[in-house]
Amino acid sequence: MAEENQNKSALEKLATHNDEALLQRPLMAPARPVSNDDYGYGRYDESEGGLHVRDIWRIMRKRKWLILPLAALITLLVTIEVHRTPSVYEAENKIKASKEGGGAVISTKDFTVQADDQDSMQTMIVELTSRPLLESVVESLKLDQRPDFLDATRKRTVTEALQDIAHRFTGGTFGASVNSTEPNIKKAPTVERSAEESERLAPYVNALKGRLAATVVKDTRIIELSFTHNDPRLAADVVNAVAKNYIDQSHTRKLETFTDTSEWLTKSTNELRARMQQAEQKLADYTRNNGIFQSDGKTDITVNKLADMYAQTMKAETERMLKESVYEQVKQGRIAELPDTFADQNSSKLKEELNRLEVQDAELSVKFGTENPRVAEVREKIKILKDQIASTRSTLENKLKADYERAVRDERSLKAALETAKSDAVQQNQAGITFNILKEEVETSKRLYADFLNKMQQTNLQKVEQQKNMRIIEPAEVPGSPIGPKRMRTILLGLLVSLVFGIGLAFFLEYLDNTVKSVDDIQRFAQLPTLAIIPSIDAASQRAVKKANRRALTSGNETPNLANALVLRDDPDDQRTAVLPAEHLTSVVEAYRMLRTSVLLSTAGSPPKTILFTSGQPGDGKTTTAVNTGVSLAQLGSKVLLIDCDLRRPTLHRALRIAKQPGLSAYLSSDAKPEDVILSTRVPNLSAITCGPVPPNPAELLASDRMRELLAWASQHYEHVILDSPPLLSVTDPVVLSTRVDGVILVVQAGRSTRDILRRARQELTHVGAKVFGVVLNNLDMRREGYGPNDASYYAAGSYHREHARRHG
Numbered sequence: 051m052a053e054e055n056q057n058k059s060a061l062e063k064l065a066t067h068n069d070e071a072l073l074q075r076p077l078m079a080p081a082r083p084v085s086n087d088d089y090g091y092g093r094y095d096e097s098e099g100g101l102h103v104r105d106i107w108r109i110m111r112k113r114k115w116l117i118l119p120l121a122a123l124i125t126l127l128v129t130i131e132v133h134r135t136p137s138v139y140e141a142e143n144k145i146k147a148s149k150e151g152g153g154a155v156i157s158t159k160d161f162t163v164q165a166d167d168q169d170s171m172q173t174m175i176v177e178l179t180s181r182p183l184l185e186s187v188v189e190s191l192k193l194d195q196r197p198d199f200l201d202a203t204r205k206r207t208v209t210e211a212l213q214d215i216a217h218r219f220t221g222g223t224f225g226a227s228v229n230s231t232e233p234n235i236k237k238a239p240t241v242e243r244s245a246e247e248s249e250r251l252a253p254y255v256n257a258l259k260g261r262l263a264a265t266v267v268k269d270t271r272i273i274e275l276s277f278t279h280n281d282p283r284l285a286a287d288v289v290n291a292v293a294k295n296y297i298d299q300s301h302t303r304k305l306e307t308f309t310d311t312s313e314w315l316t317k318s319t320n321e322l323r324a325r326m327q328q329a330e331q332k333l334a335d336y337t338r339n340n341g342i343f344q345s346d347g348k349t350d351i352t353v354n355k356l357a358d359m360y361a362q363t364m365k366a367e368t369e370r371m372l373k374e375s376v377y378e379q380v381k382q383g384r385i386a387e388l389p390d391t392f393a394d395q396n397s398s399k400l401k402e403e404l405n406r407l408e409v410q411d412a413e414l415s416v417k418f419g420t421e422n423p424r425v426a427e428v429r430e431k432i433k434i435l436k437d438q439i440a441s442t443r444s445t446l447e448n449k450l451k452a453d454y455e456r457a458v459r460d461e462r463s464l465k466a467a468l469e470t471a472k473s474d475a476v477q478q479n480q481a482g483i484t485f486n487i488l489k490e491e492v493e494t495s496k497r498l499y500a501d502f503l504n505k506m507q508q509t510n511l512q513k514v515e516q517q518k519n520m521r522i523i524e525p526a527e528v529p530g531s532p533i534g535p536k537r538m539r540t541i542l543l544g545l546l547v548s549l550v551f552g553i554g555l556a557f558f559l560e561y562l563d564n565t566v567k568s569v570d571d572i573q574r575f576a577q578l579p580t581l582a583i584i585p586s587i588d589a590a591s592q593r594a595v596k597k598a599n600r601r602a603l604t605s606g607n608e609t610p611n612l613a614n615a616l617v618l619r620d621d622p623d624d625q626r627t628a629v630l631p632a633e634h635l636t637s638v639v640e641a642y643r644m645l646r647t648s649v650l651l652s653t654a655g656s657p658p659k660t661i662l663f664t665s666g667q668p669g670d671g672k673t674t675t676a677v678n679t680g681v682s683l684a685q686l687g688s689k690v691l692l693i694d695c696d697l698r699r700p701t702l703h704r705a706l707r708i709a710k711q712p713g714l715s716a717y718l719s720s721d722a723k724p725e726d727v728i729l730s731t732r733v734p735n736l737s738a739i740t741c742g743p744v745p746p747n748p749a750e751l752l753a754s755d756r757m758r759e760l761l762a763w764a765s766q767h768y769e770h771v772i773l774d775s776p777p778l779l780s781v782t783d784p785v786v787l788s789t790r791v792d793g794v795i796l797v798v799q800a801g802r803s804t805r806d807i808l809r810r811a812r813q814e815l816t817h818v819g820a821k822v823f824g825v826v827l828n829n830l831d832m833r834r835e836g837y838g839p840n841d842a843s844y845y846a847a848g849s850y851h852r853e854h855a856r857r858h859g
Contacts, residue, residue, distance in 0.1 A: 052811075061817050067350060073592050089291055093572060094799055104502045105570075109556055111557075112556075112560075113556035115195070116555065116559070117477065117549065117552035117553055117556055118552075119247055120548060120551070122549070123545060123548075123550045125541060125544050125545045125548055128213070128328055128540060128544030128545075128548075129215065129537075129541050129544070130211045130212065130542055132537045133206070133214045134204075134206045134210075135206075135535050137534070137535075137766060138279070138280060138533055138534045138535065139278065139279060139282035139285050139529040139532050139533065140276055140277070140278045140280070140533045141276065141277055141279075141289045141290075141526040141529055142275065142276040142277075142526055143275050143287070143289050143290060143293055143524055143525050143526040144267075144272050144275075144521055144522070144523050145273045145275060145293050145521070145522055146271060146296070146520065146522075146523045147271045147272075147273065147519060147520045148520070149172060149271070151366045164267060169692075170527045170597050171265075171271065171273070173406070174215060174273060175265070175273065176262075176295055176406065176409045176410075177409070178262075178264045178273070178292065178724070179262055179413070180412070181248070181255055181259075181412055182243075183261060183296055183299065184254075184258045184292070185243060185251050185253045185292045187258065187292050187295055188255060188300070188711050190291055190295060191287060191288065191496060192497055193254050193258075193288075194251060194254055196284075198281065198665070199254065199257065199279075199284065199587060200253060200254065211292040213398050216624065228317065236605070256416055257289065258277075258292075259413070259416060260416075260461055261277055262276070262292065263275075263276045263278060264276075272523070275289055275292060275293055277292070277526075278533070282528050282530075283528050285526075285529065285664065286526040286528045286529070287805065289526045290525055293439075293522050294522070296520075297520045297521065297522070300519075311509050311512055312509045314375075315502060315505055316506055318375075319500050319502040319503050321419050322495060322502055324494065325606065326496055329488065329491040329492040329494075329495045330492050330495075332488050332491070333485070333488035333492050337483060355471055355487075355489065356468070356471045356487065357490055358471065359468045359471045360468055360487050360491070361490060361494065362464050363464040363465055363468045364491065366461040369457050369460075369461075370457040370458055370460075370461045371847070373453050373457045374454055376450055377447075377450045377453075377454040380450050400439050404435045404436065404439065405430055407431050407432045407435065408432060408746055410428050411425065411428045411429060412649065424673060426843075460786075460844075462728060492594075493508065515531070542614075564804050564805050564806070565800070565801050565802060565803060565804050566798050566801075566803050566804070566808050566827070567830075568800075568827075568833060569827065571808075572808065572825045572827065575805045575809050576811075576812040576825060577812070578796070578824050578825050579823075579825070580824060580826075580827055581644075581648035581649065581652070581795065581824040581825065582641050582644045582645035582648055582826050582827070583641060583800075583826075583827045584638060584642070584671070584675065584828045584830065585638060585643045585644070585829075585831075586829045586832075587638065587831050633635070642678045642679065642682045644681055646679060646686075647828060648824065649683070649823065653792065653793065653821040653823075657770070658791075659765045659768075659770065659771060659772065660761055660765060660771045660790070661679075661770065661771070661772050661791060661792065661794075662695075662773045662775055662784065662787050662788055662793070662794045662795070663675055663679070663773065663774055663794075663795050663796070663797060664774065664776070664788075664794060664795075664796060664811075665777050665778065665796065665797040665798065665799075666778050666779050666796070666798065666803055666808060666811040667780070667782065667802075668826060669799065670777070670798060670799040670802065671797055671828040671829055672775070672797040673696070673701050673702060673705055673774050674700075674795050674828075675795075675826055676774040677692065677705045677706065677774075679700065680733075680735050680772045681736060683769075683770050683772075684733050684734060684736040685733075688770055689735050689737075689769050689770075690735060690736050690768060690769065690770045690771075690772065691728070691737050691738070691764050691768040691770070691771045691772070692706070692738040692739070693714060693738070693739045693760075693771065693772070693773045693774065694713070694740050694741045694774050695714065695773045695775045695787060696774055696776045696783075697714065697715055697745055697748035697751065697752070697776075697783070698744065698748055698783075699742055699776070700713075700740065700741030700854075702740055702774055703738075703740040703741065704743065706731050708731060709740065710742065711740075711742060711743075712727050712742050713727060713739065713740045713741045713742015714741055715741060715744070715745045715748075716738050716742045716743065717742075717756065717760065718745075718751040718752075718754055718757060718760075719745065719751065724739075724760055724764065727742070737768070748781075748783055749782050749783050750787050752783050753786045757792060761790055762793070771791075773791060775787050778796075778814055778815070779810060779811060779814070785818055788818060788820030789819060793821045794820050794821065794822045794823065795822075795823050795824065795826060796811055796812070796815070796825045796826070797826045797828050798828065800827050800829055801831065802829035808825075
């Protein structure tokens with residue numbers, strides 16, 4: 051204890067500078083321009099830079115535990131998401147629409163009533179998706195009572211998606227499958243629905259319209275009708291129900307034309323039959339009352355004139371009745387039921403255009419909303435058409451009214467003329483005239499009755515003969531496989547995208563990582579050769595380290611044999627530096643042997659005597675590297691001296707398990723001889739000078755003449771002198787020592803030391819003219835950095851020996 055106190059007192063006497071002076075670099079060699087070629091450092095060839103396939107593969111191997119889990123996770127999420135989307139099935143049927151020619155229903159001398167149900171194919175497409183038809187389908191299939199119909203677009207939950215995945219991958223053993231109910235198709239009545247009922251059915255109608263598609267097969271009269279849904283049976287039921295309801299309603303509309311005509315003819319025939327019976331009764335009564343039993347048919351001119359006048363009057367009255375009936379229909383708004391003779395062809399065309407625009411308005415309102423400009427444009431056209439139809443109706447009503455009034459005037463005129471003729475004929479065979487009039491009235495009534503009865507029978511016959519001009523030629527079947535979503539394609543695309551994203555993220559992280567990780571980084575950013583790559587120990591070696599430490603603690607052995615061992619770490623905060631037999635670390639031993647070879651070949655002529663080990667920052671492994679290099683050189687039989695020049699945080703004594711006293715600081719601050727501070731180690735041929743007491747002015751001590759004399763004396767008595775110095779960028783001690791040794795070895799920890807630190811360390815050394823042998827890439831995790839098992843020795847040997855060959859010819 052007394053000796054230690056004496057050494058500390060001597061050190062305090064040398065503290066002649068203040069703390070600020072210690073931050074400066076004392077006794078620095080004058081700066082001179084230094085070229086890389088002065089020390090044989092190869093300038094990095096930028097043409098060799100860039101990203102090669104080997105580098106890409108290394109980065110991918112390094113980041114594989116980022117890329118693969120990320121790809122697996124994204125692919126799993128994509129798989130779950132695509133299985134959350136229900137499978138979509140499409141059912142399709144085909145409808146054939148036959149051509150229909152127009153046929154006359156009623157044909158008389160004055161008018162013709164025709165039934166023409168010729169619709170264009172495009173009109174059929176619009177009618178197939180019209181709201182009234184789809185409402186009938188909803189009611190016939192009772193879709194409003196099936197909640198699953200509107201849930202077709204609802205995504206499954208994650209649990210349901212996982213069950214579906216399990217069901218598919220296990221072939222139906224596990225998970226849930228698609229269930230569907232049997233259809234119950236009923237013909238919906240074609241009745242006018244209230245606004246409230248249509249509003250209630252609107253969601254179901256919109257769902258049908260959004261999934262229903264109708265197209266015309268080119269150059270045919272066949273319509274392909276398809277419907278998509280997540281229930282395959284329901285899809286088939288819906289498309290078949292739409293086709294069936296449309297065919298039935300089309301046939302019903304066609305029959306309505308003949309039904310209306312037949313009803314009008316029946317009513318007119320009944321009226322004519324009553325009139326005929328009245329005329330016959332009048333003739334019989336007149337004959338009986340006037341005692342007329344027969345007529346010879348001989349009459350004068352007055353009688354013939356009276357008979358003709360009566361016939362014209364009856365005809366005028368019949369025409370007036372017909373025109374009155376037509377006019378009454380127009381007044382009641384039943385223009386559609388008018389015979390073709392009286393109907394306005396322009397009005398029919400306007401109605402067809404109005405129907406088409408109303409269907410288009412419904413479709414655009416559902417698709418774009420009521421505020422869309424296209425909807426407003428269609429509604430403006432509908433308004434204009436309605437005005438034109440109203441104008442046409444008014445014109446037609448005025449025309450028919452004028453015809454009716456003219457017929458009334460003609461009838462009145464003829465009746466007045468008839469009364470005049472009767473007055474004239476009163477004086478002539480009044481009984482014969484009256485008899486002939488009544489007889490003519492009976493015959494006229496019979497002819498009209500027979501004509502109308504014949505037409506009524508023809509209409510009823512044509513009504514019975516009417517057939518459906520459309521039929522389903524290929525009904526829809528339950529689809530066996532879905533049309534979407536394309537799950538496998540989406541999953542593969544997700545896998546590809548996730549791999550690309552993972553690889554891109556790996557390269558991005560690699561770009562952000564500015565630490566030194568490879569020989570190429572050292573050559574690129576420091577233009578220095580790599581002397582060796584020291585790999586990190588694997589898990590098995592770490593377990594061996596812990597076991598060796600426990601064994602050492604149990605046995606209480608503080609000074610193990612280091613002849614065939616390696617020091618594994620030199621953490622200043624760890625009071626127990628691990629020492630492991632070399633047989634446990636074959637790869638590390640080989641790496642240090644490579645470093646030993648590089649050191650011996652680092653100078654021309656003879657191996658270097660004094661070597662300084664330093665690093666850019668603490669914790670890079672400089673002490674471990676220095677000790678193991680000294681052990682490796684000592685194993686060749688060379689006398690090696692290790693000097694702990696880290697007078698601030700010394701660790702060499704713990705690495706070698708030797709005493710800390712007296713140490714280098716005691717020698718530099720006193721008149722002691724070098725032999726007094728040199729300690730022997732358990733490694734043959736290996737001696738060491740530890741730090742000793744930590745001085746207050748380490749930089750000045752290391753720059754003193756005593757340090758120069760120590761190095762000179764050690765060079766004469768030892769073949770190799772290895773100096774362990776503090777980190778280069780933290781203090782000025784390594785810079786001072788670098789000018790007094792044969793060469794400097796810079797230790798860089800892979801994945802920890804940044805490129806800027808490496809570049810600055812090299813600049814600090816070259817600025818004072820220090821000779822840098824090269825760099826040791828320490829603690830490189832070969833697996834993590836993506837290298838193969840033999841890449842470390844390959845890259846280190848290749849880098850150094852190529853540089854050595856270039857420098858020494």
